[in-house]
Amino acid sequence: QVQLVESGGGLVQAGGSLRLSCAASGRTHSSYAMGWFRQAPGKEREFVATINWSGGSTYYADSVKGRFTISRDNAKNTVYLQMNSLKPEDTAVYYCAARYGSSRFSANEYNYWGQGTQVTVSS
Numbered sequence: 290q291v292q293l294v295e296s297g298g299g300l301v302q303a304g305g306s307l308r309l310s311c312a313a314s315g316r317t318h319s320s321y322a323m324g325w326f327r328q329a330p331g332k333e334r335e336f337v338a339t340i341n342w343s344g345g346s347t348y349y350a351d352s353v354k355g356r357f358t359i360s361r362d363n364a365k366n367t368v369y370l371q372m373n374s375l376k377p378e379d380t381a382v383y384y385c386a387a388r389y390g391s392s393r394f395s396a397n398e399y400n401y402w403g404q405g406t407q408v409t410v411s412s
Contacts, residue, residue, distance in 0.1 A: 291315040291401040293385045298406030301375055305410070309370040311385030311403060322392040323361060323368040324399055327381035327408075334384070338370060339392040348392060353379075375410045382407050 297309040311323070324339040338349045338359040347359050356375075361368040368385060383406050386399035393399070 291321065291387050293387060293401055293403035295383065295385045295403040295406040298383060298408045300409045300411065303375060303377055303410055303412050305375050306371070306373045307375065307408060309372065309383055309385075309406060309408075311368045311370075313366045313368070313387065321387040321389055321401075323359075324386045324388070324392070324394075325359060325368075325370045326384045326386060326396050326399075327379075328384070328405075329381040332381075334396050336394045336396070337383070339394065340368065341392050346392060348394065372408070375408075377410045377412045380408060380410050 292314045294312045297307060301307055320342055322341050325337040326334050327337050328334040336350050337353055338357055340347045340359045340361055344361045356373050358371040385403040387401040388399045
């Protein structure tokens with residue numbers, strides 16, 4: 290089992306930045322690919338970014354590419370999402386997820402989820 294706890298969400302003006310953190314506990318964190326997803330009201334959960342176990346490979350949704358950066362510190366069992374140049378359309382609950390093995394883009398392929406952290410971007 291892997292337990293995930295997100296933090297770092299909040300209210301920010303358009304153009305601002307936030308850094309989300311996801312602390313993992315339980316089974317070996319470094320064996321897992323990690324992902325960030327988000328869900329806005331009335332919309333389905335969507336892929337944001339993913340990183341493989343070593344941190345050497347990252348993938349992003351087109352909507353956040355060039356603005357968001359995913360990273361991980363396996364010594365701290367933590368994965369991060371640095372969000373810059375935020376837009377009102379980035380407003381959503383952001384979820385951290387983990388899966389054993391390689392990175393995937395579909396939420397259905399992740400086994401473990403955090404409780405989510407709210408990000409609100411005002412215009």
